[in-house]
Amino acid sequence: MLKPLLVLSAVVLFEIAVLAPVQTVAAGPLSQDAAAPANPVKPTAASQEKAKKMYAVDCVVCHGETGDGKTDLAKDMSMAVPNWTEPKVLASKSDQQLFDIIRKGKDKMPADDSGRAKDAEVWGLVTYIRDLAKNAPAAPAAPAVPTN
Numbered sequence: 419m420l421k422p423l424l425v426l427s428a429v430v431l432f433e434i435a436v437l438a439p440v441q442t443v444a445a446g447p448l449s450q451d452a453a454a455p456a457n458p459v460k461p462t463a464a465s466q467e468k469a470k471k472m473y474a475v476d477c478v479v480c481h482g483e484t485g486d487g488k489t490d491l492a493k494d495m496s497m498a499v500p501n502w503t504e505p506k507v508l509a510s511k512s513d514q515q516l517f518d519i520i521r522k523g524k525d526k527m528p529a530d531d532s533g534r535a536k537d538a539e540v541w542g543l544v545t546y547i548r549d550l551a552k553n554a555p556a557a558p559a560a561p562a563v564p565t566n
């Protein structure tokens with residue numbers, strides 16, 4: 419009886435921690451290749467820490483931690499959530515297209531409540547999502563060897 423309660427309060431505490439203003443100390447810019455050419459916002463350690471938290475709160479439920487889209491909610495709602503661990507899925511879209519979909523939504527993908535996320539934060543999410551594809555294992559058929 420105690421365990422579900424503990425889990426619940428852990429979740430609540432997590433949400434509070436995440437929703438509280440982030441005052442992460444910037445640890446300097448990340449490697450240059452993290453920035454796709456069209457994304458006007460240069461990622462920093464702080465911006466990507468923020469993006470990671472936003473993703474965990476607002477996106478993970480449908481897109482999954484690895485971005486593969488194989489989530490229970492996707493199944494329950496019969497949603498075709500794209501699999502970003504397949505590099506070609508995002509490769510066919512520009513940064514601006516990703517930005518617009520995050521802002522305006524698309525089909526079952528909900529729009530970001532206007533004004534909640536700043537433009538720079540949405541760009542941070544674009545970078546974060548692209549990095550999910552980069553960090554994914556190269557090919558599904560390949561043996562599970564850690565690449566980083």
Ligand code: HEC
Pocket residue numbers: 472473476477478479480481497498499500507508511516517519520524525526527528530543547
């Ligand atoms: C309720 C489930 C749901 C949530 C929550 C959600 N998405 Fe999506 N997302 C989808 C679905 C479904 C699609 C596919 C839409 C389509 O093309 O029909 C999608 C598509 C996208 C795309 C387009 C990329 C592509 O490969 O087509 C981006 C970018 C995206 N989501 C980012 C996000 C971000 C960032 C968040 C969090 C702020 C988020 N999504 C939250 C369901 C969701």
